[in-house]
Amino acid sequence: MQKNKLKGLWSSGKPILNAWCSIGNSFTAEIMASQGYDSVTVDIQHGALDYSHVLPMFQAMQSSGATLMARVPWRDPGYIMKALDVGAMGIICPMINTAKEAAEFVSYMRYPPLGQRSFGPTRAAVAIPSYGVDANDEVLAFAMIETANGMKNLESIAATPGLDGIYVGPADLTLGTQEGRLPPGLDRMEDEMVFLIKRVASVCDTHKIIAGIHCGTAEYASKAIGWGYNLTTIGGDTKLLASAASASVSTWRNLTGREENVVVTGGVY
Secondary structure (H helix, E strand, C coil): CCCCHHHHHHHCCCCEEEEEECECCHHHHHHHHCCCCCEEEEECCCCECCHHHHHHHHHHHHHHCCEEEEECCCCCHHHHHHHHHCCCCEEEECCCCCHHHHHHHHHHHCCCCCCCCCCCCCCHHHHCCCCCHHHHHCCEEEEEECEHHHHHCHHHHHCCCCCCEEEECHHHHHHHHHCCCCCCCCCCCCHHHHHHHHHHHHHHHHCCCEEEEEECCHHHHHHHHHCCCCEEEECCHHHHHHHHHHHHHHHHHHHHCCCCCCCCCCCCC
16 A cells, blocks of 8 residues: 655655645545645545545545645544545544544544554555555554643543544634633744643653644744754645735735725634
């Protein structure tokens, strides 16, 4: 079976650049995957899409050479196994709060005797040469730390056998640990949030697993890599589309003198 490119990058000490797809469309997914990212994650949890979108999105991205991953809606075996069967080589699972939940998540990722994944890799068997039980060694399991309980149990979660990494969602981590004192958002620079974000990276390093984080800008991603993060996501399809469109409109209005008060909105990711 083909090797997971992300494992090679991580083991060689190279930072990983991940893309994020929240739009349920195969063409936008193909565009994202063609830009040179190391991996592309389809967001089934919060994205404007469902499984009927995921399969054609994966098909459209296959030729890019990027490692394809998915963020599932929850710690649900049906979603996790279905995403793996469609060809995901990595799964990001939200709201992992305890080592028990992490172990449960990991068990859904792998075939017996390492887990309880059911065998039926319908598309994966076609798209990935020699796909079989060897997938146990290549798929990546990322637990999201997003709550006060998750931070409290960070050490034991990171020590979970079979867990390959921890992925930080800064918006939910802020909501889950600051009790309303700070609004949700990416690229946190508050002392209390930087402390938590750095702690995740440190614990991941201790347990020799991947530290991943969602960022809003390349500048912040570079900063996070300096803190010890191995995988960084920079924005996503919705935010990139909104930002590029907004910049184009703003330039046009400035050049033509048609400056108006326009409310600009953009995606969270």
